Amino acid sequence: MNQCTSCPCCGADSSLWLSTNDRNRNISDEEFGYYRCVNCGLVFIDPIPEALAQYYEGGYQGIPESIDQLRELAAKERYRLAPVLDKCGGDLLEIGPWIGIFSLNAKDAGFNVEVIEMNAGASNFLRDIVGIKVTNTNDPRSALIDSEKRYDVIALWHSLEHLPKPWEVLEAAAKRLKPDGKLLIAIPNVDSLQAKLMQKYWWHLDAPRHLYFWSPNDLERLVNRLGLVTEKLETNDRLSDLLAVGAWQHFFEEFIKIKYIRGAFVGLVAPILAKFSQKMGRGAGLTATFRAPV
Numbered sequence: 463m464n465q466c467t468s469c470p471c472c473g474a475d476s477s478l479w480l481s482t483n484d485r486n487r488n489i490s491d492e493e494f495g496y497y498r499c500v501n502c503g504l505v506f507i508d509p510i511p512e513a514l515a516q517y518y519e520g521g522y523q524g525i526p527e528s529i530d531q532l533r534e535l536a537a538k539e540r541y542r543l544a545p546v547l548d549k550c551g552g553d554l555l556e557i558g559p560w561i562g563i564f565s566l567n568a569k570d571a572g573f574n575v576e577v578i579e580m581n582a583g584a585s586n587f588l589r590d591i592v593g594i595k596v597t598n599t600n601d602p603r604s605a606l607i608d609s610e611k612r613y614d615v616i617a618l619w620h621s622l623e624h625l626p627k628p629w630e631v632l633e634a635a636a637k638r639l640k641p642d643g644k645l646l647i648a649i650p651n652v653d654s655l656q657a658k659l660m661q662k663y664w665w666h667l668d669a670p671r672h673l674y675f676w677s678p679n680d681l682e683r684l685v686n687r688l689g690l691v692t693e694k695l696e697t698n699d700r701l702s703d704l705l706a707v708g709a710w711q712h713f714f715e716e717f718i719k720i721k722y723i724r725g726a727f728v729g730l731v732a733p734i735l736a737k738f739s740q741k742m743g744r745g746a747g748l749t750a751t752f753r754a755p756v
Contacts, residue, residue, distance in 0.1 A: 476508075532562065542564055556568070577594055618646070624672065632684065642755075694749075
């Protein structure tokens with residue numbers, strides 16, 4: 463494995479950050495290298511696996527059989543709308559919604575919702591069952607460029623890390639915002655305490671499905687260069703806490719073999735460690751909102 467390579471975003475030198483395999487699903491024993499750019503801070507996998515689709519087989523969640531089943535799932539995650547509720551009733555585009563938990567909550571809250579989704583099955587479900595306008599494509603950048611519509615909100619809820627050339631998608635999205643429109647981004651926080659401690663064992667690394675990561679400062683710098691103003695960056699919100707607890711639990715379940723000790727760490731120690739990282743401002747997730755100029 464190469465010790466250095468060029469950053470796909472800015473072209474600067476990038477050194478090997480860590481190497482790992484598909485620890486979450488064990489689909490293959492292939493080793494993947496993640497590199498960190500010395501200039502823009504991007505953390506990226508190189509090379510991207512040619513047969514990447516095989517690592518997504520089964521998805522992250524099954525497609526529900528009905529909108530009622532989706533609504534049951536979505537009810538627990540209405541809090542995700544909090545950063546954009548001031549735009550309620552406006553036009554909202556979600557990029558990479560999968561089964562549409564965020565999109566359904568946005569629709570129920572009064573937004574006019576559209577989505578860009580690459581999976582055909584998920585797209586059919588969102589269009590035919592949920593009643594959302596869908597653009598089914600694996601090229602969200604082109605879909606944004608080809609559109610003339612502008613939005614009050616564009617959301618990438620834990621989808622940015624999966625996209626090819628996500629910096630180009632962000633640039634296109636910034637141009638599709640209405641004046642004072644919001645860009646909502648949620649991604650795993652590569653600068654989290656967990657990422658520092660666990661490294662290749664960090665659950666949210668999720669190699670090779672997660673292709674790109676930014677620290678809060680690096681993401682902010684990138685989006686600010688696109689002309690958007692930072693409204694809020696959080697690593698201690700509710701989602702970050704849930705991500706942190708889940709990763710610690712997964713870590714203990716993998717490495718502690720004695721059942722009762724493992725149970726104590728999963729049930730008691732994991733939430734304590736998650737709270738500690740939150741208080742340090744080094745939570746497992748990053749949720750950021752940016753505004754377009756008025």
